[in-house]
Amino acid sequence: MTTGQDASARTEHRADATIPGPRTGHPPEVTVLRDPAAFAALADEWQALHRRCAAATAFQTHAWLHSWWLSYGRPGRLRVVLVRRGGVLVGAAALTVRYRGVPVWVPVGAGISDYADVLVDPADPGNTAALADALRTAARGAVIDLREVRPGAAAERMYDAWRGPRRRLPDSVCLELPGRPMDDLIARVGSSSRGQRIRSNLRRLDAAGVTERDVPPDEVASAVAEMLRLHLLQWQGRGVNPEHVRPRFRAHLTRACTLMAASGDAVVSEFTMGGEVVAANLTVLSPALAGGYLYGAHPSLRGTKVDVTTLLMRHGVRHAAGGGREVLSLLRGAEPHKFHWRPEHVTNHRLLLAARPLTPVLHLRAALAQGRTRLAARARRHAPVLHAWRSRLNDWRATRP
Known part of the structure; x- marks a missing residue:
């Protein structure tokens, strides 16, 4: 030894x-x-x-x-x-x-x-x-x-x-979907009305002019800070995870994601509307899996016709199906909005x-x-x-x- x-x-x-x-x-x-x-x-x-x-x-x-x-x-x-x-x-x-x-x-x-x-x-x-x-x-x-x-x-x-x-x-329990194109995932929901609602939400994203970009490694530090700011705003008054607002967590994400963005093991993305960043997301990547780890969305989106869940799912599909990965993981957490997509429950x-x-x-x-x-x-x-x-x-x- x-x-x-x-x-x-x-x-x-x-x-x-x-x-x-x-x-x-x-x-x-x-x-x-x-x-x-x-x-x-x-x-x-x-x-x-x-x-x-x-x-x-x-x-x-x-x-x-x-x-x-x-x-x-x-x-x-x-x-x-x-x-x-x-x-x-x-x-x-x-x-x-x-x-x-x-x-x-x-x-x-x-x-x-x-x-x-x-x-x-x-x-x-x-x-x-x-x-x-x-x-x-x-x-x-x-x-x-x-x-x-x-x-x-x-x-x-x-x-x-x-x-x-x-x-x-x-x-x-982690919730998982197959790494398939959006049309295939919509077909999984098993309800024509729910599928129509998802398609309508996708059209509204385009009509609202929501754009997304993957942040280059040299901008990850500022993007992580903005994501955590939006995350706190999103959960304020609804029980934010206290670890997510601590300096040690921010320091960890900043260090790790800067390196992981450069190596292809993670991507930090920003979503803008009207020239303003309204949401940000961290996705972890591996050859077989893309997983949404953490996101932040401005509370003002609740008053618009932009559906944040659909926004994040479209983003996840881009990195799962678009990257040839077999699984789109919603990771841990049984939030009700995830069940609309009929994910597999993997323990x-x-x-x-x-x-x-x-x-x-x-x-x-x-x-x-x-x-x-x-x-x-x-x-x-x-x-x-x-x-x-x-x-x-x-x-x-x-x-x-």
Whole structure:
């Protein structure tokens, strides 16, 4: 152990010819990094591995993870487990330690990432087991708690290869649509009147003169600031997520999205009407998926004939179907306006892993997680009252320094 502007153009940026490809037939070499500077230095090597992992999302890019660490990481808590073969990185997991009676290793990016995963080069089936064994050795005495694992992720294969106590639990539900042209998505709604309403909304967008543009990397910082300003205006008085107004969140998005816009892993877009920016949106991109992460829309749009949901869906279709991606993800959140499009409900998984001596602790954490799920279901049955209370609480939190 040692310490240490368009879819085609964005696709071209994903190539990286400076890093050697995967090697098979070499024994695995394991490294555990605790030094943030060493994590920062992994950027090129990490991204080369990320490009070889078809199931990985933008939330596993080095830009997103390292930026999260700079905003949210705590000194001494970083644990980056790496597996190399012949000097080439073939497996990686970025984790951080939290203490809940026992040490718990959770993914870097937890809390604000819709999907968590590890990176495993698919060229050699043994890479998955090698990373699982490396994590089991490095985290001995701790529980590994991987939340928001998307079906088909590399972490699921690692779970299958795990040699020790493990539990799989349901986690958040993400809503997904196929990456198809708008006409195909309208046909999915199953109601001629609803389909006509969507087409009418599209015509109104054109009549209102709404235009959109993808912001170049050198303008991302100002565009993110404007998006967050509009986001706060949009939710003011209705329970804004207090994290979205904190300086650390803004700093993270600015850093990460500037790099991700340049590499084709994200796009920040602005929508203008009458020469004024009335909405802005952040979309995360991967070869298989385009996902709307965060948006802000000026409240004045409520008094116009511009339907914000249709605006964002048209934008998402451009980057999903237009970029050859199979999935248009609406990510986490069950807002009512999303259901008009009849999306698929795809449940993320929570994977709990431990070495054998921690079996009782593992089951206790699983029981606590299941208890929280039952409480959340009960809360939904009393949604109107609880939502009003939570909205007032979040508005109060958002105004605190």
